[in-house]
Amino acid sequence: MVVTTDIGGTDPDDFQSLVHLLLCADQLDIEGLVSSPFGPGRRKHILEVIEQYERDYAQLRRHAAAYPRPAALRAMSKQGALESPGETGIGQPSEGSRWIIRCARKADKRPLHVLVWGGIEDLAQALHDDPEILPKLRVYFIGGPNKLWSVDAYNYVEQQHPALWMIEANSTYRGWFVGGRQDGEWGNQEFVARRLAGRGALGDYFASHLKGTIKMGDSPAVGWLLKGNPADPGQPGWGGRFVRIWDGRKQVFERLTTAADEVEVFGVVEYALAAPRGFTAQHRVAVQLDNRVPTAVGFDGKTLRFRFAPRDVKVWRFRMESDHPELDGQTGEFRAVPPPPERYRLASARHPNWWCDDQDPAWAEGIHAGAKSVSQWREEFLADFARRMARCGRR
Numbered sequence: 001m002v003v004t005t006d007i008g009g010t011d012p013d014d015f016q017s018l019v020h021l022l023l024c025a026d027q028l029d030i031e032g033l034v035s036s037p038f039g040p041g042r043r044k045h046i047l048e049v050i051e052q053y054e055r056d057y058a059q060l061r062r063h064a065a066a067y068p069r070p071a072a073l074r075a076m077s078k079q080g081a082l083e084s085p086g087e088t089g090i091g092q093p094s095e096g097s098r099w100i101i102r103c104a105r106k107a108d109k110r111p112l113h114v115l116v117w118g119g120i121e122d123l124a125q126a127l128h129d130d131p132e133i134l135p136k137l138r139v140y141f142i143g144g145p146n147k148l149w150s151v152d153a154y155n156y157v158e159q160q161h162p163a164l165w166m167i168e169a170n171s172t173y174r175g176w177f178v179g180g181r182q183d184g185e186w187g188n189q190e191f192v193a194r195r196l197a198g199r200g201a202l203g204d205y206f207a208s209h210l211k212g213t214i215k216m217g218d219s220p221a222v223g224w225l226l227k228g229n230p231a232d233p234g235q236p237g238w239g240g241r242f243v244r245i246w247d248g249r250k251q252v253f254e255r256l257t258t259a260a261d262e263v264e265v266f267g268v269v270e271y272a273l274a275a276p277r278g279f280t281a282q283h284r285v286a287v288q289l290d291n292r293v294p295t296a297v298g299f300d301g302k303t304l305r306f307r308f309a310p311r312d313v314k315v316w317r318f319r320m321e322s323d324h325p326e327l328d329g330q331t332g333e334f335r336a337v338p339p340p341p342e343r344y345r346l347a348s349a350r351h352p353n354w355w356c357d358d359q360d361p362a363w364a365e366g367i368h369a370g371a372k373s374v375s376q377w378r379e380e381f382l383a384d385f386a387r388r389m390a391r392c393g394r395r
Contacts, residue, residue, distance in 0.1 A: 001225065002032035002103050004080060004096065005218070006118025008045030009037040011145065012209055014117055016216035018049045019206045022073075023388040024222060026064035031103045031112075033073065034096035036080035036119040038149040043079040050074055055201035056392040063391045080122040087298030087305055089121075089156025090128045097125035104133035111165075113225060116141040117218035124153040127161050134164055138230065140221040140239065143170040143266065144311050151309040152296055155268055158250075158351075165353040167233050170266040170311070171367075172240040172357045173220045175374025176381075179365035188214040191382060200392020220374050223381055233355040238381045241363075241373040242355035244347035246339065256332035259315045264343075265336040266357075269308045275299065276326035285322040310336035313367065338369075 003021065007014035035043040054070035061067055080096030100122060104112045114123055114137055127134060147154050147170065157164060177188055185194045189212055197207035220239040224230060228237015235241065249267040256273070263269045287295040287306050295318070298305040310316050313336055320330040344359045357370035365371035
């Protein structure tokens with residue numbers, strides 16, 4: 001398996017998930033840890049967690065000789081893409097994308113599981129540079145907010161590599177910290193205080209993040225490999241249970257939209273706008289979604305193209321800034337809504353190996369579709385986590 005993570009970036013829960021991953025490393029054949037940020041996260045943040053692991057390594061080895069050496073983990077830690085690939089979704093090869101290709105090319109009959117905890121740019125680049133690796137890959141993508149930031153790379157993968165084996169968990173992953181048993185020691189804060197803090201360097205390090213509250217929203221990707229049937233996403237396990245993806249998740253507009261225009265939440269919204277008279281490649285144009293998400297804009301000489309991936313059911317607004325007067329200050333909005341049953345109940349023929357959150361209300365935790373397929377295991381996977389943390393001993 002290879003993990004790509006935005007640890008140290010905009011979402012600090014990856015620190016917690018990496019602690020969990022390393023405690024499970026005696027059961028997993030980890031071949032790569034790639035920093036794939038859409039923010040300030042870097043390889044050094046991976047190394048920071050490995051440093052804590054090294055302090056507990058002797059204790060962990062007493063329980064299982066299969067725990068990898070800290071030096072081996074450092075050697076497989078790679079830096080991924082640092083820049084946005086732009087509207088095309090692909091840019092230049094990175095150390096991380098090359099490492100994914102190298103791992104997939106190994107003479108090993110097993111599939112390579114790629115757990116995407118952050119940006120999907122390095123996976124997209126690897127597929128672009130060596131598409132022959134596709135049959136070897138099994139991808140578990142923590143989508144939602146990561147898809148929001150990586151929409152162009154996601155669009156490239158979805159459009160150009162539809163046969164990819166992919167679990168796209170846009171909301172199911174939230175069951176790791178939402179729902180399930182939350183009373184007493186099973187609460188998100190109480191569990192950290194009672195079962196993790198004070199257990200070795202890793203326990204104290206875990207408790208120092210997010211004010212000692214469990215989030216570790218990327219851990220369902222690991223849970224998927226620990227308990228379940230990784231060959232069949234339709235079967236239950238700690239990482240959730242999924243259904244085949246459906247069509248109609250992408251909409252293309254050739255005009256600016258209003259709140260009357262509805263799009264699918266977690267889908268792709270693409271704008272293909274005719275450039276105004278006099279607009280050239282020398283002009284500047286920028287688009288920002290929700291007053292916080294910068295969006296790449298492509299220009300082919302005739303058309304301005306940009307995309308969004310809304311992660312919440314609400315009205316989303318965007319604004320354009322440009323040195324061309326007809327574009328500067330232009331705004332638009334759209335309403336993100338859940339997919340209708342008549343759509344999500346029909347599996348896509350174009351994406352035969354692509355899986356997504358179960359939209360059946362019976363599996364939702366509040367607004368989070370599919371999350372109950374993870375939260376139902378809460379006591380079991382947290383108890384396993386506590387047992388592993390106890391291997392580090394008391395501080």
